Amino acid sequence: MTDESEMSGAPSKRAPKPSPTTIGNHKLAPETLMMGYGFDPSLSEGSLKPPIFLTSTFVFQTAADGKRFFEGITGKRPGGAEGLVYSRFNGPNQEILEDRLTLWEDAEEALAFSSGMSAIATLLMTYVQPGDVVVHSGPLYAATETLIAKILGKFGVKWLDFPSGATRNEIDAAIARGKEQGRVALIYLESPANPTNQLVDVEAVAAARDAAFPGDQRPPIAIDNTFLGPLWAKPLDQGADITVYSLTKYAGGHSDLVAGGLVGSKKYLDPIRMMRNTIGTICDPNTAWMLLRSLETLELRMSRAGENAAKVCEFLRGHEKVEQVGYLGFLEEGSRQADIYRRHCTGAGSTFSLYLKGGEREAFAFLDSLKIAHLAVSLGGTETLASAPAAMTHLSVPDERKQALGITDNLVRISIGVENPDDLIADFENALRAV
DSSP states (O other): OOOHHHHHTOOOOOOOOOOOOEETTEEOOHHHHTTTTTOOGGGGTTOSSOOOOOOSBOOOSSHHHHHHHHHHHHTSSTTOOSSOOBTTTOOHHHHHHHHHHHHTTTOSEEEEESSHHHHHHHHHHHHOOTTOEEEEEESOOHHHHHIIIIIGGGGTOEEEEEETTOOHHHHHHHHHHHHHHSOEEEEEEESSOTTTOOOOOHHHHHHHHHHHSOGGGOOOEEEEOTTTTTTTBOGGGGTOSEEEEETIIIIIOSSSOOOEEEEEOHHHHHHHHHHHHHHTOOOOHHHHHHHHHHHTTHHHHHHHHHHHHHHHHHHHTTOTTEEEEEOGGGOOTTSHHHHHHHHHBSOOOSEEEEEESSOHHHHHHHHHTOSSSEEOSOOSSSSOEEEOGGGTTTTTSOHHHHHHHTOOTTEEEEEOOSSOHHHHHHHHHHHHTTO
């Protein structure tokens, strides 16, 4: 069959060579596929790595191509864009990044955004309308809570929450209360919760949702998996529909970029893609390229940081000036949190909550005495970071809600990096002397 480009005399568009995902019956692991999946060097002068495509727009070979591409972009034809159109919609770096993000959770689709919060905002704008209700776990990252309660609240959106470690009965009750207030448009989770490290039972949430709504009326379940994903938790396997990432954290992993991502089924991500096309929250080509670089070492960095965290937490939990270490590796055997961890997680992560004996004065004294760990917000980088959530990331949360959620003045959030663990232990031991 002759295509339109051949009829017009224009050169035919070369399709990229497909990337192998198996060798015989052997399925290749994501960490292997990060080295080249989704990129054909022959289309970029034989370059081993993708170039950075710094262009705002792309040339169509024929007018018919332009029409067909816009039909996909605008949704007039199902299947999405067949080609490159404009950098607010797509681009080579972003498309390669999205292809690779799907691999960690065996997902159908992925979308890249300019920040984690732009990913969350675009998700909420897609699914929530005035008068709707968002049912969510608590606590959430403070900016997420602000977006749901204060910003969407101005447009008549209501919300209610349940504790991160809630039982099936508690989740059922929260959904029932939500249905009394209006249309439950979205169930939004964060696990582990920021900054308490409490796990959410995603399987129980999915079962409660399915029991409460007919199949065609079920609200999607979205979950922020930044703390453990994509290596130590894969929520799509437990019944979530959309996984949310601050790609700034482990995926980027070098504290030198800001980006966000959504991973899930095509059914739920296609409407979000249409919203992203309209409001322009896609990540830029340079950031996408930097993420491609970082994804090549994601498994190595996360594994090392996780090993370091286990050693550091073992030291901290026996210290006389420490009240409690909220580390997933220390969950009480037989507890509900331990049961969720066993079913949902493959590792304890490298970010944890440290409760010191005392209050803000002791927390600040500890933070101000650190020599190796950096006093900074964020997590998942190659360096160790420490902060005081009640006074920093969650300062905007009302005091009574902070107390109810366990975000106390003596809480320090620590994200362990890839330094020598003995050096980190020496640093924390020295800082504790100031408490």
